[in-house]
Amino acid sequence: MQLGKTQSLKISEKNNSGWVLTDDSGEKAFLPKIFIPEEKEIGEEVEAFVYQDDDKLKATTEIPLAEVGEFAVMSCVQSLPSGAFMDWGIIKDLFIPYKQQKTKIIEGKRYLVYIYVEENMELITGTTKFKRNPQYEDLPFQKGDKVDLIMMNESELGWNVVINKKYIGLIYVSDVFKKLYPLSEETGYIKAIREDGKIDISLQPEGFENIDEFKQQILNKLEENYGLLYVSDKSSPEEIKAELQMSKKNFKKAIGGLYRDKIIDISEDKIKLL
Known part of the structure:
Protein backbone atom coordinates (compact mmCIF):
# COMPACT_ATOMS: atom_id res chain seq x y z
CA MET A 1 0.00 0.00 0.00
CA THR A 61 -11.68 10.40 0.37
CA GLU A 62 -10.65 13.92 1.40
CA ILE A 63 -7.98 15.58 -0.72
CA PRO A 64 -4.81 16.51 1.23
CA LEU A 65 -2.91 19.72 0.52
CA ALA A 66 0.02 17.55 -0.54
CA GLU A 67 1.03 13.90 -0.71
CA VAL A 68 4.33 12.22 0.09
CA GLY A 69 7.01 13.71 -2.17
CA GLU A 70 5.22 17.05 -2.51
CA PHE A 71 5.36 20.56 -1.07
CA ALA A 72 2.46 22.63 0.24
CA VAL A 73 1.86 25.77 2.27
CA MET A 74 0.34 24.75 5.61
CA SER A 75 -0.83 26.53 8.75
CA CYS A 76 0.32 25.41 12.18
CA VAL A 77 -2.60 24.35 14.40
CA GLN A 78 -0.54 23.38 17.45
CA SER A 79 3.10 23.88 18.43
CA LEU A 80 4.68 21.70 21.14
CA PRO A 81 8.27 21.26 22.37
CA SER A 82 8.43 17.94 20.51
CA GLY A 83 7.12 19.32 17.22
CA ALA A 84 4.27 21.02 15.41
CA PHE A 85 0.96 19.85 13.98
CA MET A 86 0.05 21.32 10.60
CA ASP A 87 -3.34 21.60 8.88
CA TRP A 88 -3.04 18.96 6.15
CA GLY A 89 -6.44 19.61 4.62
CA ILE A 90 -7.77 16.27 5.90
CA ILE A 91 -9.03 14.96 9.23
CA LYS A 92 -5.46 14.08 10.24
CA ASP A 93 -2.90 16.81 10.99
CA LEU A 94 0.67 16.44 9.71
CA PHE A 95 3.40 16.27 12.36
CA ILE A 96 6.73 18.06 11.94
CA PRO A 97 9.28 17.02 14.59
CA TYR A 98 11.26 19.81 16.19
CA LYS A 99 14.48 18.58 14.55
CA GLN A 100 12.83 18.96 11.13
CA GLN A 101 11.98 22.63 11.65
CA LYS A 102 14.30 25.12 9.98
CA THR A 103 13.09 27.70 12.51
CA LYS A 104 10.69 27.07 15.37
CA ILE A 105 7.17 26.76 13.98
CA ILE A 106 4.68 29.12 15.61
CA GLU A 107 1.00 28.32 16.00
CA GLY A 108 -1.23 30.21 13.54
CA LYS A 109 1.55 30.97 11.04
CA ARG A 110 1.95 29.53 7.53
CA TYR A 111 4.98 27.55 6.35
CA LEU A 112 6.20 25.75 3.25
CA VAL A 113 6.29 22.05 4.11
CA TYR A 114 7.72 19.01 2.33
CA ILE A 115 6.20 15.60 3.07
CA TYR A 116 8.23 12.38 3.19
CA VAL A 117 8.24 8.98 4.89
CA GLU A 118 10.72 8.77 7.76
CA GLU A 119 12.75 5.63 7.06
CA ASN A 120 13.42 4.32 10.57
CA MET A 121 9.83 4.54 11.85
CA GLU A 122 8.14 4.46 8.42
CA LEU A 123 5.99 7.42 9.45
CA ILE A 124 4.63 10.16 7.21
CA THR A 125 6.50 13.26 8.34
CA GLY A 126 6.79 16.91 7.39
CA THR A 127 9.87 19.10 7.23
CA THR A 128 10.67 22.75 6.60
CA LYS A 129 14.29 21.84 5.86
CA PHE A 130 15.01 21.13 2.19
CA LYS A 131 17.78 21.52 -0.37
CA ARG A 132 18.00 24.68 -2.42
CA ASN A 133 18.25 24.16 -6.19
CA PRO A 134 18.75 20.37 -6.12
CA GLN A 135 19.83 18.42 -9.18
CA TYR A 136 17.23 16.30 -10.94
CA GLU A 137 17.14 13.53 -13.54
CA ASP A 138 14.39 12.58 -16.01
CA LEU A 139 12.34 15.71 -15.46
CA PRO A 140 8.82 15.73 -16.96
CA PHE A 141 9.28 19.19 -18.49
CA GLN A 142 10.25 20.81 -21.75
CA LYS A 143 11.36 24.35 -22.36
CA GLY A 144 8.35 26.66 -22.48
CA ASP A 145 6.04 24.45 -20.40
CA LYS A 146 3.59 26.35 -18.22
CA VAL A 147 3.90 25.44 -14.53
CA ASP A 148 2.45 26.33 -11.13
CA LEU A 149 4.81 27.97 -8.66
CA ILE A 150 5.02 28.52 -4.92
CA MET A 151 7.45 31.28 -4.03
CA MET A 152 10.03 30.07 -1.49
CA ASN A 153 12.53 32.79 -0.69
CA GLU A 154 14.62 35.51 -2.29
CA SER A 155 18.39 35.20 -2.63
CA GLU A 156 21.22 37.08 -4.34
CA LEU A 157 20.56 35.08 -7.53
CA GLY A 158 16.79 35.59 -7.54
CA TRP A 159 13.83 33.62 -6.19
CA ASN A 160 13.80 29.95 -5.26
CA VAL A 161 10.46 28.40 -6.22
CA VAL A 162 8.56 25.13 -5.93
CA ILE A 163 7.41 23.84 -9.33
CA ASN A 164 4.16 21.84 -9.58
CA LYS A 165 4.45 20.96 -5.86
CA LYS A 166 7.39 18.59 -6.53
CA TYR A 167 10.51 20.34 -7.78
CA ILE A 168 12.66 23.30 -6.79
CA GLY A 169 13.79 25.82 -9.38
CA LEU A 170 15.14 29.35 -9.65
CA ILE A 171 13.89 32.61 -11.15
CA TYR A 172 16.94 34.78 -11.80
CA VAL A 173 16.87 38.44 -10.76
CA SER A 174 16.89 39.46 -14.43
CA ASP A 175 13.60 37.61 -14.96
CA VAL A 176 11.74 39.17 -12.04
CA PHE A 177 9.45 41.95 -13.31
CA LYS A 178 7.00 42.38 -10.45
CA LYS A 179 6.79 42.32 -6.67
CA LEU A 180 6.91 38.77 -5.31
CA TYR A 181 6.12 37.45 -1.85
CA PRO A 182 7.15 34.28 0.03
CA LEU A 183 4.49 31.51 -0.02
CA SER A 184 2.47 33.27 -2.76
CA GLU A 185 1.38 31.31 -5.82
CA GLU A 186 2.36 32.32 -9.36
CA THR A 187 2.28 30.95 -12.90
CA GLY A 188 5.66 30.37 -14.50
CA TYR A 189 7.34 28.84 -17.54
CA ILE A 190 10.27 26.45 -17.90
CA LYS A 191 13.09 28.63 -19.20
CA ALA A 192 15.85 26.03 -19.23
CA ILE A 193 16.78 22.64 -17.82
CA ARG A 194 20.51 22.75 -17.33
CA GLU A 195 22.96 19.90 -17.83
CA ASP A 196 23.40 19.61 -14.06
CA GLY A 197 19.65 18.96 -13.68
CA LYS A 198 18.78 22.34 -12.21
CA ILE A 199 15.70 24.18 -13.45
CA ASP A 200 15.50 27.83 -14.51
CA ILE A 201 12.08 29.46 -14.46
CA SER A 202 10.65 32.57 -16.09
CA LEU A 203 7.53 34.42 -15.02
CA GLN A 204 6.74 35.22 -18.64
CA PRO A 205 6.47 33.05 -21.77
CA GLU A 206 9.17 33.56 -24.36
CA GLY A 207 9.07 33.75 -28.14
CA PHE A 208 6.86 35.33 -30.79
CA GLU A 209 4.21 32.63 -30.35
CA ASN A 210 3.37 34.15 -26.97
CA ILE A 211 3.56 37.81 -27.93
CA ASP A 212 -0.22 38.36 -28.04
CA GLU A 213 -0.28 38.23 -24.24
CA PHE A 214 2.20 41.11 -24.07
CA LYS A 215 0.40 43.08 -26.76
CA GLN A 216 -2.79 42.92 -24.73
CA GLN A 217 -0.94 43.90 -21.57
CA ILE A 218 0.43 47.00 -23.28
CA LEU A 219 -2.95 47.90 -24.78
CA ASN A 220 -4.60 47.58 -21.35
CA LYS A 221 -2.00 49.89 -19.87
CA LEU A 222 -2.42 52.39 -22.70
CA GLU A 223 -6.18 52.46 -22.13
CA GLU A 224 -5.64 53.06 -18.41
CA ASN A 225 -3.37 56.02 -19.27
CA TYR A 226 -5.56 57.74 -21.88
CA GLY A 227 -3.71 56.19 -24.82
CA LEU A 228 -0.21 57.36 -23.88
CA LEU A 229 2.78 55.69 -22.19
CA TYR A 230 6.15 57.32 -21.68
CA VAL A 231 8.20 54.26 -22.59
CA SER A 232 9.58 53.25 -25.98
CA ASP A 233 12.16 50.96 -27.52
CA LYS A 234 14.76 53.51 -26.33
CA SER A 235 13.73 53.12 -22.69
CA SER A 236 15.89 51.23 -20.24
CA PRO A 237 14.94 47.70 -19.08
CA GLU A 238 14.37 49.15 -15.59
CA GLU A 239 11.89 51.75 -16.89
CA ILE A 240 9.96 49.13 -18.86
CA LYS A 241 9.93 46.76 -15.90
CA ALA A 242 8.58 49.46 -13.59
CA GLU A 243 5.85 50.52 -16.01
CA LEU A 244 4.74 47.19 -17.52
CA GLN A 245 6.30 44.33 -15.50
CA MET A 246 7.84 42.73 -18.56
CA SER A 247 11.30 42.40 -20.07
CA LYS A 248 12.57 44.87 -22.65
CA LYS A 249 12.91 41.98 -25.10
CA ASN A 250 9.22 41.08 -24.88
CA PHE A 251 8.24 44.76 -24.84
CA LYS A 252 10.07 45.44 -28.09
CA LYS A 253 8.50 42.39 -29.78
CA ALA A 254 5.03 43.44 -28.65
CA ILE A 255 5.22 47.11 -29.67
CA GLY A 256 6.77 46.08 -32.99
CA GLY A 257 3.72 43.95 -33.68
CA LEU A 258 1.31 46.68 -32.56
CA TYR A 259 3.11 49.21 -34.76
CA ARG A 260 2.94 46.91 -37.82
CA ASP A 261 -0.76 46.43 -37.15
CA LYS A 262 -1.13 50.23 -37.09
CA ILE A 263 -2.52 50.18 -33.57
CA ILE A 264 0.15 52.37 -31.96
CA ASP A 265 2.67 54.99 -32.91
CA ILE A 266 6.21 54.84 -31.50
CA SER A 267 8.14 58.00 -30.70
CA GLU A 268 11.55 58.62 -29.19
CA ASP A 269 10.25 58.62 -25.62
CA LYS A 270 6.67 57.34 -25.78
CA ILE A 271 4.07 55.14 -27.45
CA LYS A 272 0.47 56.14 -28.12
CA LEU A 273 -2.72 54.59 -29.42
CA LEU A 274 -3.77 55.59 -32.94
Missing part, protein backbone atom coordinates in the same frame (compact mmCIF):
# COMPACT_ATOMS: atom_id res chain seq x y z
CA GLN A 2 1.35 3.42 -0.92
CA LEU A 3 1.64 5.37 2.30
CA GLY A 4 0.73 9.04 1.92
CA LYS A 5 -0.67 8.60 -1.60
CA THR A 6 -4.08 8.60 -3.22
CA GLN A 7 -4.72 5.21 -4.83
CA SER A 8 -7.39 2.78 -6.01
CA LEU A 9 -8.29 0.21 -3.34
CA LYS A 10 -10.88 -2.55 -3.28
CA ILE A 11 -13.64 -2.87 -0.70
CA SER A 12 -13.03 -6.16 1.10
CA GLU A 13 -15.26 -5.80 4.17
CA LYS A 14 -18.11 -3.62 5.45
CA ASN A 15 -19.38 -2.86 8.93
CA ASN A 16 -21.39 -0.19 10.71
CA SER A 17 -18.29 1.97 11.18
CA GLY A 18 -17.04 1.93 7.60
CA TRP A 19 -15.25 -0.13 4.99
CA VAL A 20 -12.04 -2.14 4.97
CA LEU A 21 -10.06 -1.37 1.82
CA THR A 22 -7.41 -3.70 0.42
CA ASP A 23 -4.64 -3.31 -2.14
CA ASP A 24 -3.32 -6.01 -4.51
CA SER A 25 -0.93 -7.33 -1.86
CA GLY A 26 -3.70 -7.79 0.70
CA GLU A 27 -2.65 -4.90 2.93
CA LYS A 28 -5.63 -3.18 4.55
CA ALA A 29 -6.71 0.37 5.45
CA PHE A 30 -9.92 1.40 7.16
CA LEU A 31 -12.22 4.01 5.57
CA PRO A 32 -14.55 5.54 8.22
CA LYS A 33 -18.22 5.81 7.34
CA ILE A 34 -18.15 9.63 7.25
CA PHE A 35 -15.84 9.51 4.21
CA ILE A 36 -17.86 7.04 2.17
CA PRO A 37 -18.93 9.04 -0.91
CA GLU A 38 -21.57 6.67 -2.27
CA GLU A 39 -22.82 3.15 -1.79
CA LYS A 40 -20.62 0.50 -3.40
CA GLU A 41 -20.43 -3.27 -3.32
CA ILE A 42 -17.66 -5.47 -1.94
CA GLY A 43 -15.03 -5.90 -4.64
CA GLU A 44 -15.58 -2.46 -6.15
CA GLU A 45 -12.79 0.11 -6.14
CA VAL A 46 -12.52 3.39 -4.22
CA GLU A 47 -10.05 6.25 -4.76
CA ALA A 48 -8.69 7.02 -1.28
CA PHE A 49 -5.74 8.67 0.43
CA VAL A 50 -3.90 6.41 2.90
CA TYR A 51 -2.34 7.71 6.11
CA GLN A 52 -1.39 6.51 9.60
CA ASP A 53 -3.39 7.08 12.74
CA ASP A 54 -2.48 5.44 16.08
CA ASP A 55 -0.15 3.02 14.26
CA LYS A 56 -2.98 1.88 11.99
CA LEU A 57 -3.55 2.51 8.32
CA LYS A 58 -6.60 4.59 7.60
CA ALA A 59 -8.09 5.99 4.42
CA THR A 60 -10.03 9.09 3.51
Whole structure:
Protein backbone atom coordinates (compact mmCIF):
# COMPACT_ATOMS: atom_id res chain seq x y z
CA MET A 1 0.00 0.00 0.00
CA GLN A 2 1.35 3.42 -0.92
CA LEU A 3 1.64 5.37 2.30
CA GLY A 4 0.73 9.04 1.92
CA LYS A 5 -0.67 8.60 -1.60
CA THR A 6 -4.08 8.60 -3.22
CA GLN A 7 -4.72 5.21 -4.83
CA SER A 8 -7.39 2.78 -6.01
CA LEU A 9 -8.29 0.21 -3.34
CA LYS A 10 -10.88 -2.55 -3.28
CA ILE A 11 -13.64 -2.87 -0.70
CA SER A 12 -13.03 -6.16 1.10
CA GLU A 13 -15.26 -5.80 4.17
CA LYS A 14 -18.11 -3.62 5.45
CA ASN A 15 -19.38 -2.86 8.93
CA ASN A 16 -21.39 -0.19 10.71
CA SER A 17 -18.29 1.97 11.18
CA GLY A 18 -17.04 1.93 7.60
CA TRP A 19 -15.25 -0.13 4.99
CA VAL A 20 -12.04 -2.14 4.97
CA LEU A 21 -10.06 -1.37 1.82
CA THR A 22 -7.41 -3.70 0.42
CA ASP A 23 -4.64 -3.31 -2.14
CA ASP A 24 -3.32 -6.01 -4.51
CA SER A 25 -0.93 -7.33 -1.86
CA GLY A 26 -3.70 -7.79 0.70
CA GLU A 27 -2.65 -4.90 2.93
CA LYS A 28 -5.63 -3.18 4.55
CA ALA A 29 -6.71 0.37 5.45
CA PHE A 30 -9.92 1.40 7.16
CA LEU A 31 -12.22 4.01 5.57
CA PRO A 32 -14.55 5.54 8.22
CA LYS A 33 -18.22 5.81 7.34
CA ILE A 34 -18.15 9.63 7.25
CA PHE A 35 -15.84 9.51 4.21
CA ILE A 36 -17.86 7.04 2.17
CA PRO A 37 -18.93 9.04 -0.91
CA GLU A 38 -21.57 6.67 -2.27
CA GLU A 39 -22.82 3.15 -1.79
CA LYS A 40 -20.62 0.50 -3.40
CA GLU A 41 -20.43 -3.27 -3.32
CA ILE A 42 -17.66 -5.47 -1.94
CA GLY A 43 -15.03 -5.90 -4.64
CA GLU A 44 -15.58 -2.46 -6.15
CA GLU A 45 -12.79 0.11 -6.14
CA VAL A 46 -12.52 3.39 -4.22
CA GLU A 47 -10.05 6.25 -4.76
CA ALA A 48 -8.69 7.02 -1.28
CA PHE A 49 -5.74 8.67 0.43
CA VAL A 50 -3.90 6.41 2.90
CA TYR A 51 -2.34 7.71 6.11
CA GLN A 52 -1.39 6.51 9.60
CA ASP A 53 -3.39 7.08 12.74
CA ASP A 54 -2.48 5.44 16.08
CA ASP A 55 -0.15 3.02 14.26
CA LYS A 56 -2.98 1.88 11.99
CA LEU A 57 -3.55 2.51 8.32
CA LYS A 58 -6.60 4.59 7.60
CA ALA A 59 -8.09 5.99 4.42
CA THR A 60 -10.03 9.09 3.51
CA THR A 61 -11.68 10.40 0.37
CA GLU A 62 -10.65 13.92 1.40
CA ILE A 63 -7.98 15.58 -0.72
CA PRO A 64 -4.81 16.51 1.23
CA LEU A 65 -2.91 19.72 0.52
CA ALA A 66 0.02 17.55 -0.54
CA GLU A 67 1.03 13.90 -0.71
CA VAL A 68 4.33 12.22 0.09
CA GLY A 69 7.01 13.71 -2.17
CA GLU A 70 5.22 17.05 -2.51
CA PHE A 71 5.36 20.56 -1.07
CA ALA A 72 2.46 22.63 0.24
CA VAL A 73 1.86 25.77 2.27
CA MET A 74 0.34 24.75 5.61
CA SER A 75 -0.83 26.53 8.75
CA CYS A 76 0.32 25.41 12.18
CA VAL A 77 -2.60 24.35 14.40
CA GLN A 78 -0.54 23.38 17.45
CA SER A 79 3.10 23.88 18.43
CA LEU A 80 4.68 21.70 21.14
CA PRO A 81 8.27 21.26 22.37
CA SER A 82 8.43 17.94 20.51
CA GLY A 83 7.12 19.32 17.22
CA ALA A 84 4.27 21.02 15.41
CA PHE A 85 0.96 19.85 13.98
CA MET A 86 0.05 21.32 10.60
CA ASP A 87 -3.34 21.60 8.88
CA TRP A 88 -3.04 18.96 6.15
CA GLY A 89 -6.44 19.61 4.62
CA ILE A 90 -7.77 16.27 5.90
CA ILE A 91 -9.03 14.96 9.23
CA LYS A 92 -5.46 14.08 10.24
CA ASP A 93 -2.90 16.81 10.99
CA LEU A 94 0.67 16.44 9.71
CA PHE A 95 3.40 16.27 12.36
CA ILE A 96 6.73 18.06 11.94
CA PRO A 97 9.28 17.02 14.59
CA TYR A 98 11.26 19.81 16.19
CA LYS A 99 14.48 18.58 14.55
CA GLN A 100 12.83 18.96 11.13
CA GLN A 101 11.98 22.63 11.65
CA LYS A 102 14.30 25.12 9.98
CA THR A 103 13.09 27.70 12.51
CA LYS A 104 10.69 27.07 15.37
CA ILE A 105 7.17 26.76 13.98
CA ILE A 106 4.68 29.12 15.61
CA GLU A 107 1.00 28.32 16.00
CA GLY A 108 -1.23 30.21 13.54
CA LYS A 109 1.55 30.97 11.04
CA ARG A 110 1.95 29.53 7.53
CA TYR A 111 4.98 27.55 6.35
CA LEU A 112 6.20 25.75 3.25
CA VAL A 113 6.29 22.05 4.11
CA TYR A 114 7.72 19.01 2.33
CA ILE A 115 6.20 15.60 3.07
CA TYR A 116 8.23 12.38 3.19
CA VAL A 117 8.24 8.98 4.89
CA GLU A 118 10.72 8.77 7.76
CA GLU A 119 12.75 5.63 7.06
CA ASN A 120 13.42 4.32 10.57
CA MET A 121 9.83 4.54 11.85
CA GLU A 122 8.14 4.46 8.42
CA LEU A 123 5.99 7.42 9.45
CA ILE A 124 4.63 10.16 7.21
CA THR A 125 6.50 13.26 8.34
CA GLY A 126 6.79 16.91 7.39
CA THR A 127 9.87 19.10 7.23
CA THR A 128 10.67 22.75 6.60
CA LYS A 129 14.29 21.84 5.86
CA PHE A 130 15.01 21.13 2.19
CA LYS A 131 17.78 21.52 -0.37
CA ARG A 132 18.00 24.68 -2.42
CA ASN A 133 18.25 24.16 -6.19
CA PRO A 134 18.75 20.37 -6.12
CA GLN A 135 19.83 18.42 -9.18
CA TYR A 136 17.23 16.30 -10.94
CA GLU A 137 17.14 13.53 -13.54
CA ASP A 138 14.39 12.58 -16.01
CA LEU A 139 12.34 15.71 -15.46
CA PRO A 140 8.82 15.73 -16.96
CA PHE A 141 9.28 19.19 -18.49
CA GLN A 142 10.25 20.81 -21.75
CA LYS A 143 11.36 24.35 -22.36
CA GLY A 144 8.35 26.66 -22.48
CA ASP A 145 6.04 24.45 -20.40
CA LYS A 146 3.59 26.35 -18.22
CA VAL A 147 3.90 25.44 -14.53
CA ASP A 148 2.45 26.33 -11.13
CA LEU A 149 4.81 27.97 -8.66
CA ILE A 150 5.02 28.52 -4.92
CA MET A 151 7.45 31.28 -4.03
CA MET A 152 10.03 30.07 -1.49
CA ASN A 153 12.53 32.79 -0.69
CA GLU A 154 14.62 35.51 -2.29
CA SER A 155 18.39 35.20 -2.63
CA GLU A 156 21.22 37.08 -4.34
CA LEU A 157 20.56 35.08 -7.53
CA GLY A 158 16.79 35.59 -7.54
CA TRP A 159 13.83 33.62 -6.19
CA ASN A 160 13.80 29.95 -5.26
CA VAL A 161 10.46 28.40 -6.22
CA VAL A 162 8.56 25.13 -5.93
CA ILE A 163 7.41 23.84 -9.33
CA ASN A 164 4.16 21.84 -9.58
CA LYS A 165 4.45 20.96 -5.86
CA LYS A 166 7.39 18.59 -6.53
CA TYR A 167 10.51 20.34 -7.78
CA ILE A 168 12.66 23.30 -6.79
CA GLY A 169 13.79 25.82 -9.38
CA LEU A 170 15.14 29.35 -9.65
CA ILE A 171 13.89 32.61 -11.15
CA TYR A 172 16.94 34.78 -11.80
CA VAL A 173 16.87 38.44 -10.76
CA SER A 174 16.89 39.46 -14.43
CA ASP A 175 13.60 37.61 -14.96
CA VAL A 176 11.74 39.17 -12.04
CA PHE A 177 9.45 41.95 -13.31
CA LYS A 178 7.00 42.38 -10.45
CA LYS A 179 6.79 42.32 -6.67
CA LEU A 180 6.91 38.77 -5.31
CA TYR A 181 6.12 37.45 -1.85
CA PRO A 182 7.15 34.28 0.03
CA LEU A 183 4.49 31.51 -0.02
CA SER A 184 2.47 33.27 -2.76
CA GLU A 185 1.38 31.31 -5.82
CA GLU A 186 2.36 32.32 -9.36
CA THR A 187 2.28 30.95 -12.90
CA GLY A 188 5.66 30.37 -14.50
CA TYR A 189 7.34 28.84 -17.54
CA ILE A 190 10.27 26.45 -17.90
CA LYS A 191 13.09 28.63 -19.20
CA ALA A 192 15.85 26.03 -19.23
CA ILE A 193 16.78 22.64 -17.82
CA ARG A 194 20.51 22.75 -17.33
CA GLU A 195 22.96 19.90 -17.83
CA ASP A 196 23.40 19.61 -14.06
CA GLY A 197 19.65 18.96 -13.68
CA LYS A 198 18.78 22.34 -12.21
CA ILE A 199 15.70 24.18 -13.45
CA ASP A 200 15.50 27.83 -14.51
CA ILE A 201 12.08 29.46 -14.46
CA SER A 202 10.65 32.57 -16.09
CA LEU A 203 7.53 34.42 -15.02
CA GLN A 204 6.74 35.22 -18.64
CA PRO A 205 6.47 33.05 -21.77
CA GLU A 206 9.17 33.56 -24.36
CA GLY A 207 9.07 33.75 -28.14
CA PHE A 208 6.86 35.33 -30.79
CA GLU A 209 4.21 32.63 -30.35
CA ASN A 210 3.37 34.15 -26.97
CA ILE A 211 3.56 37.81 -27.93
CA ASP A 212 -0.22 38.36 -28.04
CA GLU A 213 -0.28 38.23 -24.24
CA PHE A 214 2.20 41.11 -24.07
CA LYS A 215 0.40 43.08 -26.76
CA GLN A 216 -2.79 42.92 -24.73
CA GLN A 217 -0.94 43.90 -21.57
CA ILE A 218 0.43 47.00 -23.28
CA LEU A 219 -2.95 47.90 -24.78
CA ASN A 220 -4.60 47.58 -21.35
CA LYS A 221 -2.00 49.89 -19.87
CA LEU A 222 -2.42 52.39 -22.70
CA GLU A 223 -6.18 52.46 -22.13
CA GLU A 224 -5.64 53.06 -18.41
CA ASN A 225 -3.37 56.02 -19.27
CA TYR A 226 -5.56 57.74 -21.88
CA GLY A 227 -3.71 56.19 -24.82
CA LEU A 228 -0.21 57.36 -23.88
CA LEU A 229 2.78 55.69 -22.19
CA TYR A 230 6.15 57.32 -21.68
CA VAL A 231 8.20 54.26 -22.59
CA SER A 232 9.58 53.25 -25.98
CA ASP A 233 12.16 50.96 -27.52
CA LYS A 234 14.76 53.51 -26.33
CA SER A 235 13.73 53.12 -22.69
CA SER A 236 15.89 51.23 -20.24
CA PRO A 237 14.94 47.70 -19.08
CA GLU A 238 14.37 49.15 -15.59
CA GLU A 239 11.89 51.75 -16.89
CA ILE A 240 9.96 49.13 -18.86
CA LYS A 241 9.93 46.76 -15.90
CA ALA A 242 8.58 49.46 -13.59
CA GLU A 243 5.85 50.52 -16.01
CA LEU A 244 4.74 47.19 -17.52
CA GLN A 245 6.30 44.33 -15.50
CA MET A 246 7.84 42.73 -18.56
CA SER A 247 11.30 42.40 -20.07
CA LYS A 248 12.57 44.87 -22.65
CA LYS A 249 12.91 41.98 -25.10
CA ASN A 250 9.22 41.08 -24.88
CA PHE A 251 8.24 44.76 -24.84
CA LYS A 252 10.07 45.44 -28.09
CA LYS A 253 8.50 42.39 -29.78
CA ALA A 254 5.03 43.44 -28.65
CA ILE A 255 5.22 47.11 -29.67
CA GLY A 256 6.77 46.08 -32.99
CA GLY A 257 3.72 43.95 -33.68
CA LEU A 258 1.31 46.68 -32.56
CA TYR A 259 3.11 49.21 -34.76
CA ARG A 260 2.94 46.91 -37.82
CA ASP A 261 -0.76 46.43 -37.15
CA LYS A 262 -1.13 50.23 -37.09
CA ILE A 263 -2.52 50.18 -33.57
CA ILE A 264 0.15 52.37 -31.96
CA ASP A 265 2.67 54.99 -32.91
CA ILE A 266 6.21 54.84 -31.50
CA SER A 267 8.14 58.00 -30.70
CA GLU A 268 11.55 58.62 -29.19
CA ASP A 269 10.25 58.62 -25.62
CA LYS A 270 6.67 57.34 -25.78
CA ILE A 271 4.07 55.14 -27.45
CA LYS A 272 0.47 56.14 -28.12
CA LEU A 273 -2.72 54.59 -29.42
CA LEU A 274 -3.77 55.59 -32.94
